[in-house]
Amino acid sequence: MSATTNTSELPQKIVELRDVALTYDGTHEVLKHADMVLREGDFRFLTGPSGAGKTTLLKLIYMALKPTSGSVRIFGEEVRDLATDDRPALRRRLGVVFQENRLLDHLTAYENVALPMRVMGFKDQDYRGDVMELLSWVGLGDHILAKPPVLSGGQKQRVALARALVSKPDLILADEPTGNVDPEMGGKIMQLLLELNRLGTAVIVATHDFHIVRRIPMKILRLKEGHLTLHQPLAELTEQAP
Numbered sequence: 041m042s043a044t045t046n047t048s049e050l051p052q053k054i055v056e057l058r059d060v061a062l063t064y065d066g067t068h069e070v071l072k073h074a075d076m077v078l079r080e081g082d083f084r085f086l087t088g089p090s091g092a093g094k095t096t097l098l099k100l101i102y103m104a105l106k107p108t109s110g111s112v113r114i115f116g117e118e119v120r121d122l123a124t125d126d127r128p129a130l131r132r133r134l135g136v137v138f139q140e141n142r143l144l145d146h147l148t149a150y151e152n153v154a155l156p157m158r159v160m161g162f163k164d165q166d167y168r169g170d171v172m173e174l175l176s177w178v179g180l181g182d183h184i185l186a187k188p189p190v191l192s193g194g195q196k197q198r199v200a201l202a203r204a205l206v207s208k209p210d211l212i213l214a215d216e217p218t219g220n221v222d223p224e225m226g227g228k229i230m231q232l233l234l235e236l237n238r239l240g241t242a243v244i245v246a247t248h249d250f251h252i253v254r255r256i257p258m259k260i261l262r263l264k265e266g267h268l269t270l271h272q273p274l275a276e277l278t279e280q281a282p
């Protein structure tokens with residue numbers, strides 16, 4: 041090993057895609073030659089036209105989909121070489137908010153948010169404060185005992201967001217986290233994600249909401265025609281504009 045190598049000074053790679061292709065049903069090519077690296081502490085917006093493959097990309101990173109070809113490394117592990125039993129441990133380091141938020145209808149909002157902690161073997165007293173704080177942050181402090189069937193779409197989405205954050209994951213994958221909420225709540229959700237990012241969590245936010253992308257100076261991954269490109273923050277560019 042060379043003594044001059046400086047790779048150890050760079051933050052750890054959390055996600056690395058190399059020449060990734062993903063085709064649905066053998067014909068519908070959604071990703072082609074996609075490359076990206078996400079390191080500890082990075083924050084990226086993921087944008088692109090509807091149907092470009094943003095959700096597909098997030099599901100690939102969550103290991104819910106397999107690439108047709110190419111290399112996907114998560115926390116340094118080549119996903120195709122992992123035994124099925126090894127995936128849950130890696131997934132526990134990921135917090136995900138997908139559009140179809142699978143909350144459990146027979147559990148209260150509190151119990152849904154607490155579930156990942158219970159599954160990991162923690163006791164109520166260990167996580168109670170965090171669950172209450174997150175629910176109140178997302179505006180559901182008065183709904184902790186409500187069950188999903190009586191919550192609106194936006195409220196359910198916020199419960200799902202709180203559930204994704206409660207275990208303090210190393211990487212948050214959020215698919216349109218502000219899609220079903222009013223602008224004020226959307227701003228609060230983004231503040232929460234930025235605060236977690238300041239504390240070291242890497243974040244990818246897929247969004248169509250250009251009000252948010254224009255206001256927050258974070259780099260943008262753009263997905264178009266199967267290719268991923270990295271762009272400078274729109275917020276900074278706007279400030280530099282004459």
Ligand SMILES: Nc1ncnc2c1ncn2[C@@H]1O[C@H](COP(=O)(O)OP(=O)(O)OP(=O)(O)O)[C@@H](O)[C@H]1O
Pocket residue numbers: 064065068070088089090091092093094095096097
């Ligand atoms: N399970 C599936 N089987 C076959 N095709 C699929 C599947 N899931 C998604 N697709 C197709 O793949 C393409 C990419 O879908 P995806 O949901 O990833 O796009 P997106 O960029 O997230 O879209 P949007 O911005 O509208 O949410 C779309 O054409 C979609 O119809």
